[in-house]
Amino acid sequence: MGYKIVHDRDECIGDGVCASLCPDNWEMADDGLANVLNTELGDDMGCNKDAAENCPTQCIHIIDESTGKCVIHTDCKYA
Numbered sequence: 001m002g003y004k005i006v007h008d009r010d011e012c013i014g015d016g017v018c019a020s021l022c023p024d025n026w027e028m029a030d031d032g033l034a035n036v037l038n039t040e041l042g043d044d045m046g047c048n049k050d051a052a053e054n055c056p057t058q059c060i061h062i063i064d065e066s067t068g069k070c071v072i073h074t075d076c077k078y079a
């Protein structure tokens with residue numbers, strides 16, 4: 001159990017905010033869009049929380065696997 005990332009890559013605009021705020025787990029790919037390196041976060045969201053909160057298109061979702069609910073965006077389609 002812990003937190004899991006779902007990245008809606010088709011909504012990514014490639015501005016690089018995630019890779020800037022959380023370079024340990026986000027990188028910019030050759031196609032100009034972001035890639036998440038590890039989707040299973042365990043109990044510590046770390047800087048992924050900052051990335052999700054500041055992503056301009058809100059395409060980074062963090063789900064609490066114990067509840068199945070998104071913990072960042074209240075309008076998350078996965079909640």
Ligand code: SF4
Pocket residue numbers: 011012013014015016017018019033034051054055056057058059060
């Ligand atoms: S912050 Fe969001 S929109 Fe920007 S590159 Fe990262 S995932 Fe894509």
